[in-house]
Amino acid sequence: MSNQKLVPKEAESDDCNNQVHHPYAFHVSGPRKVSAPNWRDLINSSWKDGNYKRTVIACFIQAVYLLELDRQENRSPETALAPKWFIPFKYKLSKTLIDERDGSIYGAILEWDRSAAMSDFILIRPSCAPRAVLALRGTLLKGPTLRRDIEDDLRFLAWESLKGSVRFNGALKALKSLSDAYGSNNVAVAGHSLGAGFALQIGKALAKQGLFVETHLFNPPSVSLAMGLKSVGEKAVVAWQKVRSMVSSNAAVESGGGCSNPIAFNKWVPHLYVNNSDYICCYYTDQAAATTTATATTGGGDKENVRPRSAANGNVAAKLFVLSKGKQKFLEAHGLEQWWSDDLELELALESSKLNKQLKSLYSLPSSTTNRQ
Numbered sequence: 001m002s003n004q005k006l007v008p009k010e011a012e013s014d015d016c017n018n019q020v021h022h023p024y025a026f027h028v029s030g031p032r033k034v035s036a037p038n039w040r041d042l043i044n045s046s047w048k049d050g051n052y053k054r055t056v057i058a059c060f061i062q063a064v065y066l067l068e069l070d071r072q073e074n075r076s077p078e079t080a081l082a083p084k085w086f087i088p089f090k091y092k093l094s095k096t097l098i099d100e101r102d103g104s105i106y107g108a109i110l111e112w113d114r115s116a117a118m119s120d121f122i123l124i125r126p127s128c129a130p131r132a133v134l135a136l137r138g139t140l141l142k143g144p145t146l147r148r149d150i151e152d153d154l155r156f157l158a159w160e161s162l163k164g165s166v167r168f169n170g171a172l173k174a175l176k177s178l179s180d181a182y183g184s185n186n187v188a189v190a191g192h193s194l195g196a197g198f199a200l201q202i203g204k205a206l207a208k209q210g211l212f213v214e215t216h217l218f219n220p221p222s223v224s225l226a227m228g229l230k231s232v233g234e235k236a237v238v239a240w241q242k243v244r245s246m247v248s249s250n251a252a253v254e255s256g257g258g259c260s261n262p263i264a265f266n267k268w269v270p271h272l273y274v275n276n277s278d279y280i281c282c283y284y285t286d287q288a289a290a291t292t293t294a295t296a297t298t299g300g301g302d303k304e305n306v307r308p309r310s311a312a313n314g315n316v317a318a319k320l321f322v323l324s325k326g327k328q329k330f331l332e333a334h335g336l337e338q339w340w341s342d343d344l345e346l347e348l349a350l351e352s353s354k355l356n357k358q359l360k361s362l363y364s365l366p367s368s369t370t371n372r373q
Contacts, residue, residue, distance in 0.1 A: 024066055026084035031055050031340040036088045037122055037129075045126035051344075054273065054321075057133065057190045057216050058339040059085045060110055064137040064195075065336075067096060068105040072144055086110050090117045094132065097170050104145040106167050107136040107195070109174060130214065131186035132178050136171060138193025138219075138336075149194065156197055156221055163201070172202040179211045188214040192336045193280065196220035200270060207268040215270035219334050222274075222283035273346070275323045277333035284320060320349040 023029055034055050037046065046052045063085035070080045077083075086093070090113050097107030111132045112125050125131065139149040152165050162168045171189075178187045184206065191199035196217040203215040274281040323338065323346055338344070 022081060024062075024069070024081050026059075026081075026088070029337060030059065030062075030085065031342070033342050034340070037090050037117065037120075037126055039121045039123075041122060041126040042124065045128055047126050047128035053128070054216065054271075055340040056089050057135070057188065058192075058218060058336055059089070060091070060108075060133055060135040061137060061190055061192045061195065061218065062336055063110070064105065064108045064135045065140060067093075067108055068137065068140060068145065069142070071105055072142060087113075087116070090120075090122065091133070092116065095174070097136075097167070097174060099145075099148055099170075100166055102144060102148050104140075104148065105137075107134060107171055107174070107198075109134055109178065130188040131182040132188075134171065134175050134178060134187070134189045134199075136167075136189070136191035136195030136198050138191070138195045153194055153221075156194070161201070162198055165198075168198060168201065171198050172205055175202050175206060175213060176211075179206060179213060184211040184213050188216065190216040190218070191220075192218040193334065194221065203268065203270060212268040215268070217270055217272045218336060218339055219274065219278055219281045220272055220284070222281045270318050272318060272320045273323070273339055274320065275325075275328070275333040275338065277325065277328040277330070279330065280334055321346040322349050323347075 021028070034052060035046070041047075047056075063082045066080075066082035066085060070082050075081065083093070091110040092113040093108060094111040095109040096105045097109075098104070099106050109132055112129065114125075117123075117125070139153055140146075141149075152162060152167060155165060156162055175187070175189055189199045189203055191197070197220060199215060200217055200220055203213055206213055272281075272284060274284045276282055323344065325333075332338070
């Protein structure tokens with residue numbers, strides 16, 4: 001007799017119903033007006049449309065969140081939520097990035113699924129569709145991942161650098177491997193919130209090597225709590241320094257200093273998607289705060305997400321898309337799902353002043369950094 005556990009039909013039905021009505025099911029909360037690739041894309045690729053590309057890549061990041069939730073909830077392949085967020089677009093899961101500290105999934109490599117595409121008579125990969133996408137999730141406030149996610153959040157807030165994290169090293173290695181295998185022009189990296197912080201910094205690291213990877217950053221962290229606390233009072237500063245001393249930066253040392261040709265960085269054009277009501281990323285659009293912080297901050301060359309002081313005649317090689325919906329609650333303004341909304345209206349901020357201190361070290365890097373324990 002088989003030892004296989006028999007599941008009552010009623011229980012099977014309940015599992016199916018839970019999946020059908022789950023708030024994170026693709027057909028429940030996913031985009032409504034985005035079609036899957038078809039043979040017509042051979043003539044006029046949907047991926048040439050910036051709105052389409054933004055929507056699909058945001059779905060890929062959502063898949064990473066759900067890969068971790070599927071893992072935590074022990075979902076079977078039949079009931080897993082994550083695959084529905086990338087399979088319709090003819091991509092397949094190639095590899096998951098695992099945090100060795102807690103076993104959680106923080107990133108995933110999704111590759112163009114040629115076999116699935118061929119079955120729908122899509123003979124070649126549509127123009128502008130990446131061969132592979134490295135997607136990185138942000139903070140997930142669930143028990144199994146909360147500690148390590150918050151640890152990296154504090155690392156960023158304290159040092160504005162994520163180089164000391166094992167996730168930085170794992171993501172950078174994965175992106176470099178993809179670039180070597182397919183060419184950097186056929187690869188994209190994307191992240192949301194904390195994941196956007198990682199995506200920005202590993203994208204910059206490869207740009208310093210002359211590898212310019214397409215980069216999409218959703219609600220990237222821009223806050224500088226150290227500066228904010230200084231305006232509150234000396235006691236707050238002391239408290240902040242205690243928190244900062246608890247987080248080791250372990251900043252990686254890169255030889256050779258900054259890029260010898262700063263203008264060459266204009267070949268790398270990260271796309272930033274920010275919401276004015278999201279206090280985590282709103283500094284990207286706050287020109288006054290950028291000016292004040294730039295004036296008050298000196299010797300910050302080791303910080304990763306700060307605006308370049310001068311390069312290419314003062315222009316920053318980045319595209320900043322701003323969403324303004326009036327006053328919103330934080331969770332709504334910081335959420336990933338807004339970026340595939342049907343009624344999304346974005347403003348492309350062309351002024352370089354819109355990109356504040358967050359990209360400062362894009363064009364330079366000190367010859368050495370100090371490891372903090």
